Amino acid sequence: MAQSLAKRFGGAPALGGVSFQAGAGEIVGLLGANGAGKSTTMRLLAGYLRPDAGSASIAGRDVVSDRLAARAAVGYLPESPTGFPDLTISEFLAFAAEARGLFGAARRRAIERAVDFADLALALGRPLGALSQGWRQRAWIAQAVAHDPPALILDEPTTALDPEQKARLRGRLRDAAPGKAILISTHILEEAETLCDRVIVFRAGRIVADAPLPSLLDERGRLAPAYAALNAADGR
Numbered sequence: 001m002a003q004s005l006a007k008r009f010g011g012a013p014a015l016g017g018v019s020f021q022a023g024a025g026e027i028v029g030l031l032g033a034n035g036a037g038k039s040t041t042m043r044l045l046a047g048y049l050r051p052d053a054g055s056a057s058i059a060g061r062d063v064v065s066d067r068l069a070a071r072a073a074v075g076y077l078p079e080s081p082t083g084f085p086d087l088t089i090s091e092f093l094a095f096a097a098e099a100r101g102l103f104g105a106a107r108r109r110a111i112e113r114a115v116d117f118a119d120l121a122l123a124l125g126r127p128l129g130a131l132s133q134g135w136r137q138r139a140w141i142a143q144a145v146a147h148d149p150p151a152l153i154l155d156e157p158t159t160a161l162d163p164e165q166k167a168r169l170r171g172r173l174r175d176a177a178p179g180k181a182i183l184i185s186t187h188i189l190e191e192a193e194t195l196c197d198r199v200i201v202f203r204a205g206r207i208v209a210d211a212p213l214p215s216l217l218d219e220r221g222r223l224a225p226a227y228a229a230l231n232a233a234d235g236r
């Protein structure tokens with residue numbers, strides 16, 4: 001949940017006070033032009049940035065005052081994730097599970113869940129630094145789901161994936177959705193059309209639409225006309 005979240009970088013406002021909720025069982029798509037504020041919102045919710053004003057909570061835990069509990073309840077895929085080039089996928093997922101306090105059998109289950117979710121079985125021994133962009137993206141998606149959190153915040157999760165893996169991941173997210181609140185950002189309108197229950201459109205650091213997907217679709221099931229109208233409207 002976000003309540004009047006605001007963030008500036010230097011003097012420039014990136015988010016001008018955004019409020020929304022995502023409930024368990026819901027896949028919410030964050031849409032908007034480059035620089036509209038999607039990633040900043042996700043980083044604030046995931047506890048990787050502090051808001052200048054407003055508040056946010058994950059599973060009822062405030063991301064600032066109860067930061068560790070909030071972070072424990074979320075799996076986060078950053079945009080363009082990098083790091084840990086020398087770790088193999090196996091080592092990376094073991095590290096991710098242990099960082100979440102999972103050891104022994106719980107760690108093993110977390111790694112199995114993650115490997116299965118992101119279809120990584122064929123590359124477990126490969127170091128992250130030697131992976132293609134799509135495989136690396138899948139390793140980072142895997143670390144987000146390893147501890148089976150009630151909330152997933154995935155910043156452009158399908159961008160680097162090939163068509164088969166895109167479809168596979170969408171299916172996995174659909175399967176996971178009943179028990180989780182899932183937030184994804186995407187520039188692929190067709191993805192929002194097929195995957196999301198609700199869509200939030202950002203424009204220049206503000207929310208210009210927050211609506212159930214069907215209410216934004218035209219008679220042919222397309223989001224593009226409403227999306228274009230929202231971006232063209234004088235919504236500042």
Ligand SMILES: Nc1ncnc2c1ncn2[C@@H]1O[C@H](COP(=O)(O)OP(=O)(O)OP(=O)(O)O)[C@@H](O)[C@H]1O
Pocket residue numbers: 009010013014032033034035036037038039040041079202
């Ligand atoms: N670390 C930073 N330092 C300075 N400005 C930043 C930083 N991160 C984001 N911004 C600015 O904040 C605004 C919102 O950026 P944000 O990354 O949230 O947009 P976005 O909607 O995710 O865009 P994209 O679709 O390109 O990923 C932009 O003006 C951006 O330049």
